[in-house]
Every structure is written in structure tokens, then in C-alpha cells.
Amino acid sequence: MSTVRAVTFDFWNTIVRADADQxxxxxxxxxxxxxxxxxPVDDATLRQxxxxxxxxxxxxxxxxxxxxxxxxxxxxxxxxxxxxxxxTRARLVERFVTVGEDAGFGLCDGVxxxxxGLDERGVPVGIVCDVGFTPSAGLxxxxxxxxxxxxxxxxxxxxxVGWYKPARQIFEHALGYLAVSPGEAAHVGDLRRTDVxxxxxxxxxxxxxxxxxxxxxxxxxxxxxxxxxxxxxSALAL
Numbered sequence: 470m471s472t473v474r475a476v477t478f479d480f481w482n483t484i485v486r487a488d489a490d491q492x493x494x495x496x497x498x499x500x501x502x503x504x505x506x507x508x509p510v511d512d513a514t515l516r517q518x519x520x521x522x523x524x525x526x527x528x529x530x531x532x533x534x535x536x537x538x539x540x541x542x543x544x545x546x547x548x549x550x551x552x553x554x555x556x557t558r559a560r561l562v563e564r565f566v567t568v569g570e571d572a573g574f575g576l577c578d579g580v581x582x583x584x585x586g587l588d589e590r591g592v593p594v595g596i597v598c599d600v601g602f603t604p605s606a607g608l609x610x611x612x613x614x615x616x617x618x619x620x621x622x623x624x625x626x627x628x629x630v631g632w633y634k635p636a637r638q639i640f641e642h643a644l645g646y647l648a649v650s651p652g653e654a655a656h657v658g659d660l661r662r663t664d665v666x667x668x669x670x671x672x673x674x675x676x677x678x679x680x681x682x683x684x685x686x687x688x689x690x691x692x693x694x695x696x697x698x699x700x701x702x703s704a705l706a707l
Contacts, residue, residue: 473674473705475647476587477625477640479658480598480608482682484584484617488575491602492519498564508551518545523602530599533633538566538602566604576615577681579698588620592707595621595643597656599663600628622646634658635667644671655705657695661688676704 478484496515503510522541529536542565546558553561587594598608605626612618623646625639632638644654655674658664659682668675669689677684677691678698693704701707 472653473592473655473707474653475593475595475622475644475649475655476701476705477595477597477643477647477654477656477673478580478584479656479660479664479678480596481601482577482659483657483664483678484577484580484596485574485608485611485615486577486681488573491573492516492523494568494573495519495565498568499561502557502561502564503549503551506553506557508553510549510551514549518548521545521548526601530633533636535628535631535633537600537628538604541602542566566602567607574611577678577698581615581617583698583701584617584620586702587707590707593622593647593649595647596624596626597634597639597643597658597664597667598624598626599633600626605629634660634663635670637667637671640667640671640673657701660684661686661690665689665691674705676701 496512496519499515500510500512522545525544526536526541539562542562546553546561584594600608605624605628608626609618623643625643627633627639630639630642644651647654651672655676656664656668657676657678659678661677661684665675665677666688675691676693676695678695680696695701695704
């Protein structure tokens with residue numbers, strides 16, 4: 470395998486972890502909005518509605534069909550069947566995709582030192598991320614608040630590229646701005662089906678990070694498995 474000259478990272482549970490239930494932020498925000506227009510919705514109904522649109526997102530993700538947070542918000546509004554005017558609908562959508570950005574997130578252990586260290590040593594880094602309900606603009610804002618956004622040479626977010634992992638297209642997008650061949654790049658992520666399979670399929674070095682989430686599903690294992698981001702230096706001989 471060639472010497473690694475660039476590294477891409479997954480976002481969720483690889484760079485950033487959720488330290489709080491993000492659906493609870495959405496629930497409170499929507500509960501307030503519906504109460505304000507005189508159509509209060511109970512928490513159990515909201516939870517079930519959010520669960521339904523999340524299941525729709527997960528099914529689309531497996532099929533590699535884009536399903537954005539904005540689409541999920543509109544679907545949830547329709548499922549609730551409460552009459553809302555356009556300004557209220559717009560506020561519900563906005564709060565659905567942005568609520569919680571300022572709270573409830575933390576960095577995975579050691580990832581900030583790793584990313585800054587790679588950047589300081591001239592090793593270009595990128596992101597290859599399957600976006601959930603928080604769009605790429607929100608993910609960039611989170612990285613900026615942690616002081617990491619400027620370390621990246623580019624970003625390959627599924628809602629911008631139009632593909633989810635393990636599709637080749639999203640990895641090819643990242644290799645383009647990193648200006649390296651697949652054999653010269655490593656990808657670090659937590660999921661076997663998307664991160665490991667996608668990197669291996671591209672001919673990249675696959676690294677499974679299990680420090681936040683240990684994926685026990687079936688599938689090929691990565692070339693390297695690490696529990697802390699500091700281990701990447703020796704794993705890739707950087």
C-alpha cells in the first residue's frame with residue numbers, strides 16, 4: 470500500500486459526537502411553535518412523527534437516495550396534519566434543521582489535536598460525510614466553533630455532492646480537492662457499511678474509529694482499528 474499523503478474523516482462519531490438527544494431540542498422548538506399558533510401538539514405525537522421521518526431518512530440512506538433535513542421537516546409537518554400558514558411552516562423547517570447546533574455536541578477524544586497536527590505537518594485533510602437532518606452549512610458552523618474548519622482542504626457532504634457513502638462519487642469528490650490517488654489516501658470513520666466499505670472499494674486505506682461508537686454490524690473490517698485518534702499516527706506511519 471502506498472504512503473498515505475492525505476486523510477479524510479467522517480463527521481458524526483468520528484470528529485463530532487452528540488452529547489445530548491438532538492430530537493429533544495427539535496421537540497421543544499416545535500412544541501413552542503405549534504402552541505404559539507393555537508394548535509398544541511403533545512410530546513408523544515411529536516416523538517412518533519420525528520421517529521417516522523428518521524426511519525424514512527434511514528431507508529433512503531441505504532438506497533443512496535438523498536433525503537435532507539428540510540425534506541424531513543416538510544414530511545413531519547404534513548404527518549401532523551395541523552394547519553399552518555407559510556411563515557409558520559418556514560419557521561418549523563428552519564428550527565428543525567438548525568436547533569441544537571449551539572449545544573449538545575462535543576469533539577471525539579483527541580481529534581482536534583490530530584487534525585491540527587496533520588494540518589501543521591502539511592498533510593491535507595478532508596471530510597466525507599453522510600448528512601442527516603443537520604445540513605452541511607450547520608456542520609461547517611459546528612466545526613468553525615471548535616476552531617477546526619480552516620484545517621480542511623475541502624468538504625464532501627452528501628447533501629452537496631449528491632451521493633452517500635459507500636458510493637465512489639463522494640470519495641472521488643474528496644480525492645479531487647486533496648489531489649491524491651486513492652492509494653495515497655486514508656479514510657477514518659466509524660461505520661463498516663459506509664466508511665470501511667467505501668474506502669476499501671476505492672482502494673483507500675480504511676481506518677475504523679471505535680472510540681465513540683463501536684460498529685458491531687457485519688461487513689469487512691478496516692485495515693486499521695483505533696480506539697483513540699492519537700493512534701492514527703502510528704497506524705498510518707505518519
